Amino acid sequence: MKLATWNVNSLAVRLPQLLDWLAAHPDTNAIVLQETKLTDDKFPHAELTAAGWQVQWFGQKTYNGVALLSKTPATDVVKNIVGYADEQARVIAGTVDGVRVIGAYIPNGQALDSDKFVYKMAWLDGLRAWLRDELSKHDKLVLMGDFNIAPEDRDCYDPAAFVGQTHTSPQERAHFQALLDLGLTDAYRMFEQAPKSYSWWDYRMLGFQKNKGLRIDHILVSNGLKPDVKSCVIDRAWRKLPKPSDHAPVYVTIG
C-alpha cells in the first residue's frame, strides 16, 4: 500500500496539481492534506469523488484545514485532537484498510517568544496524550503531515542560521522525540537518503533553486507497521512544477 501527505497551501489553487499527483500515483491508498484553507462548504468533494476518492474534510476560513482521501471508505473518522479543545482545524483521522491514518498540521509557532509558540507547545502536549491512547487501540498506525519541526540539524539547510528561531529549537525537537518515544519511527530515516533532503522550501530568496529547505513533513509509523515499510520518498519533482506548493508530497510504500 501507499500512504502520502502533502501540504498543498490552498486546495483552491492546488486542486489541479493534486489531481495530477493522484493520477500519477494510482496505487495510493490514502493521502492526507494540510492547509486546504477552505471552509467545508467550499471543499471540492465532487471533483475528488469523480476522480475515484472517498473524501473526509475539515476546514475553516483563510487558514489551516485538513483532509483525508482514500480509495476505500475511512471509518471511525475523528476531526481534531480528542481531549484538546482547538479552534483551528488541524487534524483529521480515520481507519483505512486496517491502518489508523492520522493527518496533522502542527502549528508553525512563528517565533520562540510568541503566543503562537506557546500554542504550539500546548498543542503538541495534547497531540501526544491523544496519540498514546490511539496507539493503545491501533497496532498499525501512521501519523503524518506538516510537523513544522526539523528533527535534526541535517534536516535544515543552515542550522546555525536557525538558532533562536522556530522549527529547530530544542523545545520543538524534544516534542518530536517524545512522539517517537511513544513507539513511532520516522519512516524517512529507516532508509538511506540523499544528503540535504528537504520537504519545504521558502518561496522567497530562490529557496528551492538554492535548495535552502527544511525537512518538516514527516511520516511516523507504529511498531506494528514498521516491519512492512518498504520505502519513504519526498516527491521533490512536484515542488518545481508551475504554481507549486511550498511543500513537496511525502509518501511511504508498505507491504
Add this chain to the structure above:
DNA sequence: ATGTCGCGTGTGACGCGA
C-alpha cells in the same frame, strides 16, 4: 537579507500568516 505566495477585504493596495 524576508526579495514569494495565498487569503480576505472589498475592487485594489495592504495586512497577516507561513
